[in-house]
Amino acid sequence: MPTRDGAQAAATAEIETLTIKDYKSGDKPVWCPGCGDFGVLSATYKALAQLQLPKKDVVVVSGIGCSSRTPYFMSTYGFHGVHGRSLPIATGIKLTNPDLTVLVMGGDGDLMAIGAGHFPHAAARNIDVTCVMMDNQTYGLTKAQASPTSFIGHKSKSTPYGVITKPMRPVMFALTSGATFVARGYSAKPNDLTQLLQQGIEHKGFSFIHVQSPCAEFFNTYDYYDEHITNLPEGWNTQNLEKAMALATTEEKVHLGVFYEEDRPVFERTAHEFEAQINEFVLDDYLKRFA
Numbered sequence: 001m002p003t004r005d006g007a008q009a010a011a012t013a014e015i016e017t018l019t020i021k022d023y024k025s026g027d028k029p030v031w032c033p034g035c036g037d038f039g040v041l042s043a044t045y046k047a048l049a050q051l052q053l054p055k056k057d058v059v060v061v062s063g064i065g066c067s068s069r070t071p072y073f074m075s076t077y078g079f080h081g082v083h084g085r086s087l088p089i090a091t092g093i094k095l096t097n098p099d100l101t102v103l104v105m106g107g108d109g110d111l112m113a114i115g116a117g118h119f120p121h122a123a124a125r126n127i128d129v130t131c132v133m134m135d136n137q138t139y140g141l142t143k144a145q146a147s148p149t150s151f152i153g154h155k156s157k158s159t160p161y162g163v164i165t166k167p168m169r170p171v172m173f174a175l176t177s178g179a180t181f182v183a184r185g186y187s188a189k190p191n192d193l194t195q196l197l198q199q200g201i202e203h204k205g206f207s208f209i210h211v212q213s214p215c216a217e218f219f220n221t222y223d224y225y226d227e228h229i230t231n232l233p234e235g236w237n238t239q240n241l242e243k244a245m246a247l248a249t250t251e252e253k254v255h256l257g258v259f260y261e262e263d264r265p266v267f268e269r270t271a272h273e274f275e276a277q278i279n280e281f282v283l284d285d286y287l288k289r290f291a
């Protein structure tokens with residue numbers, strides 16, 4: 001028979017268990033039917049519930065775009081920023097309060113076009129945020145212009161004769177920039193994606209999760225990805241940067257899974273370690289100049 005204390009502890013644990021529902025805000029997603037972002041959102045709820053992260057300790061930061069509306073649909077803290085600036089905002093949040101779990105969620109336009117200047121620096125600093133890029137290879141919110149990840153030949157409103165530039169490779173970009181956790185998922189495989197999100201959030205350092213998340217309305221690539229995706233080879237060594245780069249650039253197949261992982265000191269801790277010296281330096285400098 002359970003003791004009174006035991007029963008009370010069990011009851012408290014039950015009350016404190018967070019479920020998927022707890023991470024949902026009252027707002028229903030406004031995405032088009034079939035949008036891949038639904039799969040990414042539900043995988044995010046699941047990952048947070050599996051990790052039992054208190055809502056008050058999680059901040060979801062975004063820029064502008066369909067995918068960047070994600071913070072509205074979550075009951076955690078959120079920051080819907082300006083186009084392309086989610087990573088600097090997230091960096092500021094994490095530096096100010098390193099104990100928070102910070103997620104950056106946005107699109108290929110937001111992170112690989114206007115925000116691309118911030119991406120390699122966040123990765124090189126190894127700021128401990130999890131960056132989830134919902135790649136639909138188009139600008140969805142502004143209705144179907146080509147994006148930096150659109151395929152060559154893709155005809156859109158902004159490229160009526162077809163894209164003539166080589167698509168960016170987000171996984172390769174993250175690897176060369178110094179990201180310490182790099183993975184790829186597919187919105188139509190939400191269970192695997194949940195696993196990747198969970199690992200990315202748990203990883204200490206800059207995690208990048210590239211998600212193929214098709215736009216059913218303007219650029220429907222479901223058939224393409226159903227045909228081209230494959231898991232990373234069995235027994236894949238996540239410590240081999242060279243091999244990760246080789247698979248990040250293959251064009252015949254689109255690999256899913258964790259490409260690369262590395263342990264490196266995180267920026268927010270290293271920066272705070274120098275804080276005292278910086279303050280001293282600034283004060284000394286000031287006194288020398290003006291005292």
Ligand SMILES: Cc1ncc(C[n+]2csc(CCOP(=O)(O)OP(=O)(O)O)c2C)c(N)n1
Pocket residue numbers: 064065066067068083106107108109110111134136138139140141142147
């Ligand atoms: C400074 C600035 N430039 C351009 C825009 C117009 N704009 C809004 S969303 C967007 C692209 C969104 O594409 P993506 O990030 O891929 O998100 P999606 O809507 O496809 O999820 C653009 C160009 C803007 N809001 N602000």
